[in-house]
Amino acid sequence: MWLHGWFMALAHSPLGHAMQRSKWDFAIVEMVHLVALALLGGSVLVIDLRLLGVILKGESARTIGRDLGRVLLCSLLVMVLSGIAMVSEEAGKCYYSPAFRWKMVLLAGAVGFYFTLHRRALLHTDVGAPNMYSRIAAIVSLLLWLGVGVAGRAIGLL
Amino acid sequence: MPLLQHFCQMLYDSSFGTMIRESDNAFPAIESVHVLSITLVVGTIAVLDMRMLGLVLRGIPVTRVARSVFPLTWTGFAVSFVSGFLLLWAEAAKMYGNPAFRAKLILLMLVGFNPLIFHTTVYRRVQEWEARHVSPWRARAAAVASIMLWSAVIVAGRAIAYF
Numbered sequence: 001m002w003l004h005g006w007f008m009a010l011a012h013s014p015l016g017h018a019m020q021r022s023k024w025d026f027a028i029v030e031m032v033h034l035v036a037l038a039l040l041g042g043s044v045l046v047i048d049l050r051l052l053g054v055i056l057k058g059e060s061a062r063t064i065g066r067d068l069g070r071v072l073l074c075s076l077l078v079m080v081l082s083g084i085a086m087v088s089e090e091a092g093k094c095y096y097s098p099a100f101r102w103k104m105v106l107l108a109g110a111v112g113f114y115f116t117l118h119r120r121a122l123l124h125t126d127v128g129a130p131n132m133y134s135r136i137a138a139i140v141s142l143l144l145w146l147g148v149g150v151a152g153r154a155i156g157l158l
Numbered sequence: 159m160p161l162l163q164h165f166c167q168m169l170y171d172s173s174f175g176t177m178i179r180e181s182d183n184a185f186p187a188i189e190s191v192h193v194l195s196i197t198l199v200v201g202t203i204a205v206l207d208m209r210m211l212g213l214v215l216r217g218i219p220v221t222r223v224a225r226s227v228f229p230l231t232w233t234g235f236a237v238s239f240v241s242g243f244l245l246l247w248a249e250a251a252k253m254y255g256n257p258a259f260r261a262k263l264i265l266l267m268l269v270g271f272n273p274l275i276f277h278t279t280v281y282r283r284v285q286e287w288e289a290r291h292v293s294p295w296r297a298r299a300a301a302v303a304s305i306m307l308w309s310a311v312i313v314a315g316r317a318i319a320y321f
Binding site for chain 2: 023024027030031034035037038039040041042043044045046049055056059060063064067068070071146149150153157
């Protein structure tokens with residue numbers, strides 16, 4: 001399958017060789033991935049807890065979503081880049097790993113949801129109180145992102 | 159053997175510590191909770207730090223952001239602390255000599271001093287500057303220190319496995 005070819009190309013790339021060769025280079029990439037994870041998670045939490053009406057009640061969900069959305073997307077970019085670097089270290093293992101595949105599916109789901117229904121909920125709610133729609137959007141978002149995190153942990157463990 | 163090292167060896171040899179360490183699921187599960195809790199601890203306090211730096215939520219008073227964030231950060235800290243303590247219990251003898259673990263503990267102490275200083279000085283008069291889009295320089299310094307120290311804690315934590 002063509003996708004497998006991409007993974008193998010990544011493994012044989014200069015990035016792949018650098019990651020496979022040096023234990024500490026890989027460690028640095030992991031550390032960057034973790035710091036970005038903290039920032040991504042923090043922004044998701046504050047945005048979704050606003051949508052749930054737990055914190056920052058009465059403040060504009062639109063503004064919160066816009067400002068923290070920037071943090072979310074920047075840290076997501078850093079995580080994707082560091083993630084690609086980590087995959088290049090063990091591309092074959094990742095390709096065949098059920099945990100990795102789950103993570104990619106959940107990640108696509110989380111990002112897709114973020115740009116569509118979640119965004120709609122934020123714009124709709126704005127300074128208002130949460131309704132069922134915003135609460136469901138928040139819970140789905142939290143579960144998807146949590147799933148990405150748990151699946152990511154599982155890659156290393158299974 | 160120094161007293162502290164003896165104590166660590168005792169924790170390590172205990173049935174509870176051994177159970178966690180040798181289990182198929184307990185250690186990975188506790189470790190996963192610990193790692194994911196960084197979103198609650200560091201991620202939320204980073205939002206307050208970014209507010210004081212004038213990067214996000216400028217229209218919301220600093221005190222409002224702080225009030226929203228602190229319960230989350232403290233909850234996360236409780237989760238990190240308990241999960242971290244269990245991980246330490248299981249691996250105590252190995253952690254004793256681990257330079258990354260020692261660095262992490264020192265950094266955790268520093269990361270505790272920072273808000274202590276902050277809350278007893280510039281934050282005392284927060285009413286004067288809470289509405290400002292960018293907070294006074296002392297608050298900004300605390301915010302930068304917070305982000306850097308917490309990042310260092312995370313880095314040291316990850317490095318533990320490499321020693």
